[in-house]
Amino acid sequence: MMLIDIPDGWPRDEAGARAVQDGLRGRVIAGEPGPPVGTGRVTGVDVAYDDERDLVAAAAVTLDAATLDVVARATAVGRVAFPYVPGLLAFRELPAVLAALEDLGTPPGLVVCDGYGLAHPRRFGLASHLGVLTGLRTIGVAKNPFVFRHDDPGPQRGATAPLTDGDGEEVGRALRTRTDVKPVYVSVGHRTGLDAACAHTLHLTPRYRVPETTRLADRLCRDALAAAVRSL
DNA sequence: GCGACAG
DNA sequence: ATCTTGTCGC
Numbered sequence: 001m002m003l004i005d006i007p008d009g010w011p012r013d014e015a016g017a018r019a020v021q022d023g024l025r026g027r028v029i030a031g032e033p034g035p036p037v038g039t040g041r042v043t044g045v046d047v048a049y050d051d052e053r054d055l056v057a058a059a060a061v062t063l064d065a066a067t068l069d070v071v072a073r074a075t076a077v078g079r080v081a082f083p084y085v086p087g088l089l090a091f092r093e094l095p096a097v098l099a100a101l102e103d104l105g106t107p108p109g110l111v112v113c114d115g116y117g118l119a120h121p122r123r124f125g126l127a128s129h130l131g132v133l134t135g136l137r138t139i140g141v142a143k144n145p146f147v148f149r150h151d152d153p154g155p156q157r158g159a160t161a162p163l164t165d166g167d168g169e170e171v172g173r174a175l176r177t178r179t180d181v182k183p184v185y186v187s188v189g190h191r192t193g194l195d196a197a198c199a200h201t202l203h204l205t206p207r208y209r210v211p212e213t214t215r216l217a218d219r220l221c222r223d224a225l226a227a228a229v230r231s232l
Numbered sequence: 233g234c235g236a237c238a239g
Numbered sequence: 240a241t242c243t244t245g246t247c248g249c
Contacts, residue, residue, distance in 0.1 A: 086237040115238045
C-alpha cells in the first residue's frame, strides 16, 4: 500500500505551526454567498487515527446536493503528521485530507469539515486552512463547542444561538439540526458566509444530528484505516 | 502557574 | 480521536 508523504515544509513543532497560521489567516475570504442550498455538489471530509501504529486515514465523499446521492469517494493513508494540540488540529489532519481530495478526480463543490473554521483562537481553524490551501469553498461543522460559549438556541430544529468570542463577536453559530438534540457548531471556513453555512448544514441533516457528508466520510475513513492495518 | 481545549 | 457493555428507544 502507498503511504502519502507529509508535505515539504510542514511544521514540526507548535511554534512553527502557529507561525503558519498567522501567515495564512489573512487569505481567508468570508461572506461570499456561494451556490444556493441543494444545488451543485457537497463534499465531506474526515480522518481516523491509529496512533499506536502511527497511521492516519482520510476520506472524501462527494454528494449530489439535490439528492444527497454519492457521486465520488476517495481515501488516503499516511503517517501521522502532527500530534493533537487544541488549536493546531489542521496540521494533524490536512495532509491526508488533501491527498484524499486530490484522489477524487472530480471537483468537490462545497467542502464540509469536521471541526472549526473562523471559530478558532486565531481565526484559522482547519476548515479555513483547507480553504486557503485549495481555494475551495469550505465550512466547519463541529460536534463540540471548543473554547466558545453560547446561549440555548431553543429546542426546535433550525434554532440557532451565536457562538461568541471574548469580545462578543459572532465567530460561528450553535445550530440545532434535530429537535431536542444537542446542537452542532457551525462556522465559516472559506469563500462562504455564516447564513449559507448554516443553511447548507440544515439541508445535510434530514435525519441525523451530524451532516450526511460527515457521516459518510467518517465511515469511509474508518474502513480505510482498518484495511490499512489489515494489510500490514 | 493552572485548567480548558475541534479531532 | 479512541478505549468499551449494556441499554433504552424508534
